[in-house]
Amino acid sequence: MRSATLLLIATVVPCSVNAQAWTRDAGSAYVQFSHLYLRASSFYGPDGNTFGLLRGDYVQHVVGFYGEVGLVDRWLMMTLEGELFRRNILKNQGATAGFGDLRAGLWTGLVEKPFRLSAGVLVGLPTGDPTPTAGQGATPEEQAVARSLPTGDGEVDVHLRVAVGHSFGGGKWPLQHYVLGELGYAIRNDGLTDQIIYRTEFGTRVDRAGWDRLLLILRLSGTQLLGDPSLAGQTFSGLGEFAVLSPGAELAVRVWDRMHLSAGAAGALVAKNLPASPQFKFGISWEY
């Protein structure tokens, strides 16, 4: 069963970006590059109601990166994730582009049987630009547009997370599955409100030659603010104060040896200070 679990993990983990419930053996690594895209004509305000953009849509492109490497078998894994490039566009007004924020983490595997349990500490690094400018000579309107399109949240935050996972299925059952749950607490600074972060995920693969290249993932994730978001600094680009309950789906395919391609989408059932639009993600990953 352990081998079956490892095989499923080897297929699953590259597609489930944050599968830290399963830590890695020393020397084992995984890396994924992704493109995230959304286009919104309306936004969720701080009270959860939507308001329309009257001057043109908001478009966001992000080139994301996620990597993890095992340092000590089971006991220590390092992660690094972030936005290598972020471009925010307000149609007919202006756009900003640049390097985004990063987050580095360390995970340890506490329990391996009968389920996986791990804990991690992640530190957010403010490598993006929280207050872009339009440069000298720009009009007040251009400066306002630039300031409204940050590429980073400008703060160092600390996330404490615990993740649990279990894989099952196969044998007489034609499908293999995994379930994953994660709960985290984000300690934020610079006047931003602490957050509760949670995620649950269910993956399914057909246990048959040829079909086993495909993996379907369903997930529900969320972020909840622990204070009143209407008091603190607001942006609408997913940086700063926001809250969301988001369902999503992803389909991944193993195209060659250790390389996978994936495509997915996520929306919002309820949200605050976020674009009212689904976000689409396309990724490519390798496992070493």
Added chain:
Amino acid sequence: MRLEVVYAPRAVKPSSLVVVGFLVAGCEARFESLSAGSPPVAIADAGVSDSGMPDAGLSDAGQDDGGANESVEFSQGTWEGRSGYRASGSVSLWRAPDDSGFVQFGDDFEATSVPGPFVVVSTRDSLSGGVQSNLGDQLLGPLQSIAGSQTYQIPTGAASLRYAWVYCQPFTVEVARAALIEVP
């Protein structure tokens, strides 16, 4: 069914992972204007400097500067949050004989910090459709501060103005509004 392990972990040095944490913190973003072809919403020309700040001299608000621009307090209001945002404090509108004037935020003013806030005055009770000068809206300039006293010049039509706004111009969101009630 027993499945074989497919992948044998190889020796990988952590340094071979692309580590970009050494990058200088706070990489500046590049801005690109996309307003070409779109008519800008003009900021009311009432002595606002290039920085968007009202011209000097407003510290003498309400005082006689030799008779040329003696302003009197015309109306007052209290800020309230809009669209789920918070705002509080007082605001007053001062009017000169030539129907110009200025808006004076009270020391007790505060509002939620939003991107791209501007001050707008209008005859309308709602900025639906955005700031539109043909409907009596006047865009006075960028909000100087999310709290405290501040002043904005009004070039004309001060007596007809009924509402003051804090408005997020890029995302076209009403942040705060004050109904201006005429002072008896």
